[in-house]
Amino acid sequence: MKMGLALLCAAYVLSQFFRAFLAVMTTSLQRDLGATPDDLAFASGMWFLVFALMQIPIGEALDRVGPRLTASVLLAIGGGGGAALFAMATTPAHVSVAMALIGVGCAPVLMGSYYIFARMFPPAMFATLGAAMIGVGSIGNLASAAPMAWAVEMFGWRETLWGLAGVSILVALGVWALVQDPPRVEGANKGSALAVLRIPALWLILPLLAVNYAPAAGLRGLWVGPYLSDVYGATAQVIGTATLIMGAAMVFSAFAYGPLDRLLGTRKWVVVAGNTAGALGCVVLAFLPEAGYWPSVVLCTTVAMFGMTYPVIMAHGRSFLPAHLTGRGVTLMNLFSIGGVGLFQVVTGRLYAQSAAVTENPVDPYQVLFAFFAAILLLGMVPYLFARDRLD
Numbered sequence: 454m455k456m457g458l459a460l461l462c463a464a465y466v467l468s469q470f471f472r473a474f475l476a477v478m479t480t481s482l483q484r485d486l487g488a489t490p491d492d493l494a495f496a497s498g499m500w501f502l503v504f505a506l507m508q509i510p511i512g513e514a515l516d517r518v519g520p521r522l523t524a525s526v527l528l529a530i531g532g533g534g535g536a537a538l539f540a541m542a543t544t545p546a547h548v549s550v551a552m553a554l555i556g557v558g559c560a561p562v563l564m565g566s567y568y569i570f571a572r573m574f575p576p577a578m579f580a581t582l583g584a585a586m587i588g589v590g591s592i593g594n595l596a597s598a599a600p601m602a603w604a605v606e607m608f609g610w611r612e613t614l615w616g617l618a619g620v621s622i623l624v625a626l627g628v629w630a631l632v633q634d635p636p637r638v639e640g641a642n643k644g645s646a647l648a649v650l651r652i653p654a655l656w657l658i659l660p661l662l663a664v665n666y667a668p669a670a671g672l673r674g675l676w677v678g679p680y681l682s683d684v685y686g687a688t689a690q691v692i693g694t695a696t697l698i699m700g701a702a703m704v705f706s707a708f709a710y711g712p713l714d715r716l717l718g719t720r721k722w723v724v725v726a727g728n729t730a731g732a733l734g735c736v737v738l739a740f741l742p743e744a745g746y747w748p749s750v751v752l753c754t755t756v757a758m759f760g761m762t763y764p765v766i767m768a769h770g771r772s773f774l775p776a777h778l779t780g781r782g783v784t785l786m787n788l789f790s791i792g793g794v795g796l797f798q799v800v801t802g803r804l805y806a807q808s809a810a811v812t813e814n815p816v817d818p819y820q821v822l823f824a825f826f827a828a829i830l831l832l833g834m835v836p837y838l839f840a841r842d843r844l845d
Contacts (some may be wrong), residue, residue, distance in 0.1 A: 455634035457842050461566045462589050464528055464624050468559035469593030477602040477693050481610045490679045492545035494802025496552045497675045503556035503797025508648050508788035511561045515780030519634030520565030523529035525625045531558025532621035540614035541837055564784045571779045572635040576845055580768035584711025594700035602693030649782045654773045657840035662766055663793035664833035668792045668826035669760030673699045683815040685746045695750045702758040720769040721842040724762045728830055731759040735827035742816050772843040
């Protein structure tokens with residue numbers, strides 16, 4: 454089980470890497486493929502949207518056949534095949550298709566781990582284990598920053614993508630060889646995602662799940678690169694440093710959030726406090742988008758760091774799930790989370806394009822984006838305030 458979880462963790466490192474690596478390839482893809490910020494927003498959004506749409510069939514597969522086969526097959530075909538397709542891209546449309554395929558490959562990895570945590574470990578440990586998986590997996594977030602910028606500069610972005618295709622296939626083979634499926638639960642073939650949606654308590658949690666990670670993922674994985682480039686003239690290496698700082702803060706935050714529910718005796722108010730701080734960071738960025746390079750990096754890092762409440766929200770929602778719906782339940786919740794990120798990636802791309810079309814000031818579109826991120830966080834917290842706190 455330990456080796457299997459280690460391989461799933463390695464696969465999640467790749468998942469975190471793939472969702473964020475576009476930010477440091479902005480200038481290369483603009484130069485070689487003519488990709489605009491709107492094109493890259495769409496491609497990034499495709500990763501998240503396809504990832505989200507895959508959650509329903511993956512939930513069925515986890516309950517019916519287990520995480521071993523589900524994760525290994527999809528990672529090999531989607532992760533390896535998508536990275537190879539990206540390496541051969543000649544237009545922005547090819548990048549979007551490749552990112553969609555990579556999204557298929559990454560979709561089962563974290564949920565396969567969460568399924569094992571929910572089935573094989575005490576409920577009180579779920580948030581801590583989930584946060585630890587995200588924290589270790591966020592090494593991929595770090596690798597997609599300055600190290601990715603270095604690899605692109607040294608070897609070229611196409612050669613780097615071919616290497617990533619090979620790594621994805623090797624990790625998939627390791628998952629197939631070493632992951633052990635939990636024992637089957639009676640009734641695992643019964644029920645569906647609709648049965649999960651009939652649990653009233655989840656309806657107060659799902660809206661926040663849909664917006665919680667969108668600002669952090671949007672800034673770290675996409676917008677911080679164009680923002681620093683357009684407003685401060687940052688180079689690829691400078692952007693890589695900024696994204697590395699943001700990624701390191703997200704790793705620290707993921708580990709820090711994990712045990713807080715047990716230490717403080719609450720999940721709900723840990724989540725509320727973190728998302729309130731993230732929303733305030735977005736508000737300050739919206740009002741002070743030209744505060745200076747380092748103040749702006751600090752504010753973006755604040756949004757990313759406090760936006761890592763996902764494992765605590767997932768633990769809160771999982772506490773209302775019956776055992777036979779564990780796979781379907783965690784993947785449905787993840788659909789809302791990742792689907793929200795994908796949707797808002799596309800929406801922010803359109804907002805940026807519309808704002809840039811009516812102003813010559815490069816700062817104005819980013820003010821719109823920061824204000825939008827603040828608004829969706831605050832709106833998502835409104836129903837969550839009425840959710841019942843639960844630790845078991």
